[in-house]
Amino acid sequence: MGFDWIAYNAGRIGELTLAHLWMTLTPTLIGLVIALPVGWVAYRYRRLYPWIVGVGGLLYTLPSLAVFIILPMMVGTQILDPINVLIALTVYTFALLVRSVADGLASVSPETNQAAEAMGYSSMQRFVRVQLPVATPVIMASMRVILVTNVSIVSMAAVIGVPQLGSLFTEGFSRRQTLPIIVGIVVCLILAIILDQLVVRASKWLTPWLPKERA
Amino acid sequence: MIVFDNVSKQYPDGTMGVDGLSFTADEGQITVLVGPSGCGKTTSLRMINRLLEPTGGSILVGDADVMSQNVVALRRQIGYVIQNSGLFPHRTVLGNVASLPIMLGMSRKDARARAHELLETVGLDASYAKRYPWQLSGGQQQRVGVARALATDPPYMLMDEPFSAVDPITRAQLQQEFLRIQSEVGKTIVMVTHDIDEALTLGDRIVMLRTGGHLAQNATPRELLRNPADEFVANFVGRARGYGALGFTSDVQLDIQPARSVRIGEQTANDDEWLVAVDDESRPLGWLRTDDEGIAQHADVEHATIITRADGTLRDIMDAALSSPNGRGILVHEDGTLRGVITLEEVTRAIRVSKGL
Ligand SMILES: Nc1ncnc2c1ncn2[C@@H]1O[C@H](COP(=O)(O)OP(=O)(O)OP(=O)(O)O)[C@@H](O)[C@H]1O
Numbered sequence: 001m002g003f004d005w006i007a008y009n010a011g012r013i014g015e016l017t018l019a020h021l022w023m024t025l026t027p028t029l030i031g032l033v034i035a036l037p038v039g040w041v042a043y044r045y046r047r048l049y050p051w052i053v054g055v056g057g058l059l060y061t062l063p064s065l066a067v068f069i070i071l072p073m074m075v076g077t078q079i080l081d082p083i084n085v086l087i088a089l090t091v092y093t094f095a096l097l098v099r100s101v102a103d104g105l106a107s108v109s110p111e112t113n114q115a116a117e118a119m120g121y122s123s124m125q126r127f128v129r130v131q132l133p134v135a136t137p138v139i140m141a142s143m144r145v146i147l148v149t150n151v152s153i154v155s156m157a158a159v160i161g162v163p164q165l166g167s168l169f170t171e172g173f174s175r176r177q178t179l180p181i182i183v184g185i186v187v188c189l190i191l192a193i194i195l196d197q198l199v200v201r202a203s204k205w206l207t208p209w210l211p212k213e214r215a
Numbered sequence: 216m217i218v219f220d221n222v223s224k225q226y227p228d229g230t231m232g233v234d235g236l237s238f239t240a241d242e243g244q245i246t247v248l249v250g251p252s253g254c255g256k257t258t259s260l261r262m263i264n265r266l267l268e269p270t271g272g273s274i275l276v277g278d279a280d281v282m283s284q285n286v287v288a289l290r291r292q293i294g295y296v297i298q299n300s301g302l303f304p305h306r307t308v309l310g311n312v313a314s315l316p317i318m319l320g321m322s323r324k325d326a327r328a329r330a331h332e333l334l335e336t337v338g339l340d341a342s343y344a345k346r347y348p349w350q351l352s353g354g355q356q357q358r359v360g361v362a363r364a365l366a367t368d369p370p371y372m373l374m375d376e377p378f379s380a381v382d383p384i385t386r387a388q389l390q391q392e393f394l395r396i397q398s399e400v401g402k403t404i405v406m407v408t409h410d411i412d413e414a415l416t417l418g419d420r421i422v423m424l425r426t427g428g429h430l431a432q433n434a435t436p437r438e439l440l441r442n443p444a445d446e447f448v449a450n451f452v453g454r455a456r457g458y459g460a461l462g463f464t465s466d467v468q469l470d471i472q473p474a475r476s477v478r479i480g481e482q483t484a485n486d487d488e489w490l491v492a493v494d495d496e497s498r499p500l501g502w503l504r505t506d507d508e509g510i511a512q513h514a515d516v517e518h519a520t521i522i523t524r525a526d527g528t529l530r531d532i533m534d535a536a537l538s539s540p541n542g543r544g545i546l547v548h549e550d551g552t553l554r555g556v557i558t559l560e561e562v563t564r565a566i567r568v569s570k571g572l
């Protein structure tokens with residue numbers, strides 16, 4: 001067993017990688033899309049901020065394995081349904097991001113906000129044209145953490161039998177083979193690094209105004 | 216025209232920001248709101264474009280009460296400039312100036328062309344157009360702020376301490392350029408400052424407030440200096456009443472004497488006399504005493520001398536005489552060419568005449 005195992009299983013590893021990628025990206029994007037308006041509400045209505053951020057923090061502390069198991073009971077899905085993983089990761093993403101969005105939006109200086117308002121920008125126009133762009137670096141920094149975390153949480157879903165790279169771990173364990181485990185770890189790592197770098201690039205591209213060298 | 220009619224603003228916590236304020240800011244003029252910290256200047260200003268709403272009285276912009284106008288339409292007629300510029304940090308200088316016109320549907324190309332023109336108007340070199348706000352000095356940021364406020368050519372401008380966050384030299388420069396711009400654009404401007412000298416320099420009319428948001432005096436700068444309404448106004452105007460009061464053009468006829476001048480590089484008679492050194496276009500450079508060889512040289516010019524216009528204020532003319540090494544001030548025509556010299560005695564005579572002494 002060795003390279004021929006990898007060669008023989010290349011197709012399957014590829015499939016698992018794609019499944020892993022899909023299960024990482026989908027909830028991250030959905031979480032982001034939900035966190036943007038909710039984060040805006042937390043920013044706009046300061047009294048709601050502690051509640052929204054508090055609930056977010058609470059959700060984030062839930063152990064992922066417990067969520068995978070409890071979620072089917074709550075939403076009535078099958079325990080092996082990948083939808084459970086998607087929902088759980090969406091919740092995590094949202095929980096982490098909502099605070100960054102609210103804080104990032106709040107990082108616009110009062111003078112800039114006032115100037116925009118006085119120029120006749122509606123609060124929606126200020127959100128889209130001023131606050132969101134200025135919040136981008138903060139949001140992107142959180143996105144990096146979230147994506148890498150999600151890559152590793154997804155692999156945990158193998159325990160409840162949803163196929164992705166984590167399946168290589170469970171298989172390796174049950175067959176007492178180290179190679180599938182190593183392959184799983186390495187591919188997970190590469191995936192995490194690539195996603196992380198993509199976010200870094202995207203962030204740089206979206207924020208040309210930031211100083212190039214940040215001390 | 217902007218009219219305050221018995222306007223009051225009580226904040227939710229009970230503080231009276233402004234109390235029964237009435238004044239008129241005339242078309243095409245600079246009206247300056249001045250007074251000590253906390254007297255309600257910013258509050259007054261922000262009620263004009265409805266960043267705040269009055270709790271009593273009414274404010275007219277044009278002919279209509281601001282509260283009856285569509286708030287966005289109202290704001291689009293009013294440029295707004297604040298102390299720390301409030302530029303968009305994620306937009307270039309050009310982007311900041313062009314952002315509102317683009318949002319309102321002007322083509323990118325036209326908006327950029329207009330922004331370039333405005334940067335030139337406010338005296339910012341085209342090489343700054345691609346920079347971001349953090350790459351500019353405070354004074355440069357204020358220039359961009361003014362350009363951005365002018366971008367849609369609004370008839371009104373509100374300015375809250377626009378020049379107070381920069382050093383005195385830059386401030387004086389910005390003030391002079393601002394007056395030049397205003398002479399070109401002729402906006403109806405309401406400006407806030409706590410600096411009486413700035414108010415006297417820039418204001419066509421000064422509305423002085425006292426603590427509690429009450430009107431203390433509404434007058435032209437000259438009236439304010441000559442006839443302060445009460446002790447509070449007199450104290451606030453302070454030093455400016457003396458020396459500062461000379462800062463207006465006077466109608467006193469001055470006895471200006473012809474000056475002996477010499478061009479740089481020319482040979483002069485070696486009679487140890489003070490001469491006015493001039494350049495090739497007859498513009499004076501300063502006083503000069505010729506050296507042993509009798510050649511007028513740049514290095515010998517007393518550059519500390521202030522040179523001012525013969526039709527300027529008595530204050531400037533006195534500065535010219537006082538800064539001269541020989542008690543005579545150098546005066547120039549409008550085009551900068553040598554007009555003549557004036558003695559310190561003649562300046563003090565003119566001051567006495569202007570004060571009716
Ligand atoms: N949001 C607010 N709530 C309560 N009181 C306020 C509020 N904003 C301003 N005030 C009060 O209203 C008064 C006028 O404030 P304002 O900001 O108009 O003063 P100002 O003349 O602009 O002073 P400065 O020269 O210091 O800028 C002050 O007593 C201030 O404390």
Ligand SMILES: [Mg+2]
Binds near residue numbers: 256257258
């Ligand atoms: Mg103020």
